[in-house]
Amino acid sequence: MTEKFIPLSELKRFSPALSVPEVLKTPDGQLKDALSRPLHDLRISVTDRCNFRCVYCMPKEVFDKDYQYLPHKSLLSFEEITRIASIFVAHGVRKIRLTGGEPLLRKHLERLIEMLAKLRTIDGKPLDLTLTTNGSLLARKAQSLKDAGLTRVTVSLDALDDAIFKRMNDVDFSVNEVLEGIAAAEAAGLGPVKVNMVVKAGLNDHEIIPMTRYFKGKPHILRFIEYMDVGASNGWKLDEVIPSSQVVQRIQDAGMPLVALDANYTGETAARWRHADGSGELGFISSVTQTFCHDCSRARLSTEGKLYTCLFASHGHDLRALLRDKEQHSDLAIANVISQIWQQRTDRYSELRSQNTPGREQKKIEMSYIGG
Ligand code: SAM
Ligand code: SF4
Ligand code: SF4
Numbered sequence: 001m002t003e004k005f006i007p008l009s010e011l012k013r014f015s016p017a018l019s020v021p022e023v024l025k026t027p028d029g030q031l032k033d034a035l036s037r038p039l040h041d042l043r044i045s046v047t048d049r050c051n052f053r054c055v056y057c058m059p060k061e062v063f064d065k066d067y068q069y070l071p072h073k074s075l076l077s078f079e080e081i082t083r084i085a086s087i088f089v090a091h092g093v094r095k096i097r098l099t100g101g102e103p104l105l106r107k108h109l110e111r112l113i114e115m116l117a118k119l120r121t122i123d124g125k126p127l128d129l130t131l132t133t134n135g136s137l138l139a140r141k142a143q144s145l146k147d148a149g150l151t152r153v154t155v156s157l158d159a160l161d162d163a164i165f166k167r168m169n170d171v172d173f174s175v176n177e178v179l180e181g182i183a184a185a186e187a188a189g190l191g192p193v194k195v196n197m198v199v200k201a202g203l204n205d206h207e208i209i210p211m212t213r214y215f216k217g218k219p220h221i222l223r224f225i226e227y228m229d230v231g232a233s234n235g236w237k238l239d240e241v242i243p244s245s246q247v248v249q250r251i252q253d254a255g256m257p258l259v260a261l262d263a264n265y266t267g268e269t270a271a272r273w274r275h276a277d278g279s280g281e282l283g284f285i286s287s288v289t290q291t292f293c294h295d296c297s298r299a300r301l302s303t304e305g306k307l308y309t310c311l312f313a314s315h316g317h318d319l320r321a322l323l324r325d326k327e328q329h330s331d332l333a334i335a336n337v338i339s340q341i342w343q344q345r346t347d348r349y350s351e352l353r354s355q356n357t358p359g360r361e362q363k364k365i366e367m368s369y370i371g372g
Contacts, residue, residue: 015306015318018341020333027335029092029122033309033345040267040297042093044081046109047101048303048369052134053170054158056200056227058368059235060170074304078112080323084301086119087335091342093299094121095128097154101303101368104137110148117149130154132196136173138181142188153185154194154223159207160214168204186219193220194283199247200227201240208247209254216256216279223270223283229353230311230367244284248273251282258282267295293348300370307338308370310347316365317341 031039048070053060076084085096096116103109119127128151135155145153157178159165165175185193195215199205208224215222224247229236252258257276264272269292270283286292300308305323306316322329322337 015316015321018317018319018322018337020322020329021336021340024332024336025339026332027087027090027092027339029090031091031339031342033342035294035346035348037267037295037345038297039088039091039093039299039342041095041097041299042085042088043097043099043298043300044085045100045301045303045370046081046098046103046106046112047075049105050100050102050134050368051105051136051171052102052173054134054198055168055170055203056198056236057230058366063368070304076301076303076305076320076323078108078115080305080320081112081301082115082119083323083331084305084319084334085116087331087338088299089119089121089127090331090335091338092122093127094125095130098129098131102134102136103131104133104141110141110144113145113148113150126151128152132156133181134169134173135178135181139177139184142181142184142190146188146190150190152193153190154196155182155185156196156198157182157211158197159204160210161207164204164207168200182220191219192281195220195222196225196285197222198225198227199242201242203240205242208242208250212251212254212256212282216275218280221281221283223285225285226288228287228311228367238288241288243289244271244286245289247284267292267297287350289354291348291350291354293351296347299342302365302370307341308365309341309345310349311367311370312349313347313365313370316370 050058052058053063113129116127116129121127129149130152131145131150132154135157138153138155155178158168160175162175166172182193182195185191197211199208211222224244226244227236227241248258258273259276261272261274270285273282273284274280300311302308302316305318305320307319308316319334322334
């Protein structure tokens with residue numbers, strides 16, 4: 001199938017105008033979409049920049065020296081992010097994940113974390129406040145992130161073999177520095193650290209067993225992610241996806257029996273397994289072969305303040321325009337715009353993809369812009 005490639009700059013510009021409903025209703029934390037899915041999880045992209053060029057995410061041919069990143073004034077400020085986040089929390093969000101690009105590249109991120117850490121869920125509890133990082137700056141920042149109020153981190157690591165890892169990050173970054181970041185995060189109390197490995201057939205699938213052996217018996221949770229058809233620049237092909245069922249089989253065949261575990265909560269992205277001998281937990285994120293749209297409760301806020309109701313959405317809703325509007329909309333007004341958007345949500349891209357229906361044809365936004 002040929003992807004329709006439209007420049008990211010065009011996708012970023014396109015956004016239907018939002019209007020505030022006439023009758024305003026106070027959020028009660030019970031917001032549901034058109035398929036009865038609640039809004040529990042908000043992912044916030046804090047930068048579209050990254051110091052890696054992972055071949056499946058920001059390939060060098062597209063993200064080269066001429067690539068136009070967002071100018072600083074387009075980015076939501078920390079105050080704007082916190083304001084939007086507090087409105088989402090009033091709608092029932094309990095978990096916020098900071099992402100990017102590489103979130104640790106955003107200057108003074110700890111200040112934002114301090115601000116978000118003060119928010120309370122509708123039942124008065126602290127938020128689950130997490131961050132996904134490539135780990136490159138984690139060794140030096142883990143303690144300050146923890147001190148600012150971060151709860152946990154997820155670190156991406158696609159191989160243990162330095163040559164393969166360098167081929168994947170495409171900026172000559174070594175495995176050891178990421179491992180040091182993981183150790184620093186665990187020592188700072190940001191554990192259990194989840195380690196995300198995107199598996200791309202022929203590129204790093206022979207690292208599945210070394211990675212499993214390495215993390216077995218350690219406190220971290222290794223999670224295998226099926227390579228996804230996000231964005232339009234990674235040239236995704238179905239035969240480059242290794243289904244999670246095969247990953248489980250390969251691990252068992254290598255003499256490490258696994259036992260399936262129950263989900264921690266409804267809407268959890270990773271299927272949980274553990275080593276049968278009790279030496280640790282593993283996760284499998286099967287976005288291609290075992291879709292989880294039916295209880296997807298995630299919203300995404302892009303770096304410039306657009307709300308995306310699906311990772312594969314072709315357009316976002318421009319909340320920044322409301323925040324910066326000269327009419328100075330109240331939190332209640334913005335909350336009602338968000339309710340309207342969420343109540344109309346019918347996204348289930350992965351399910352449609354697996355049913356091979358036309359949903360597969362739509363134009364998509366890049367992962368580095370919207371966040372993972
Ligand atoms: N830069 C940070 C990082 O790499 O962890 C955060 C942003 S990154 C977009 C978030 C997650 O998305 C990472 O774990 C990354 O491996 C994953 N990811 C990116 N492109 C992907 C793809 N095409 N398929 C599956 N996962 C992908
Ligand atoms: Fe950067 Fe993360 Fe994308 Fe890799 S996966 S290019 S580290 S944003
Ligand atoms: Fe959620 Fe969209 Fe992913 Fe389905 S495809 S799980 S709706 S983000």
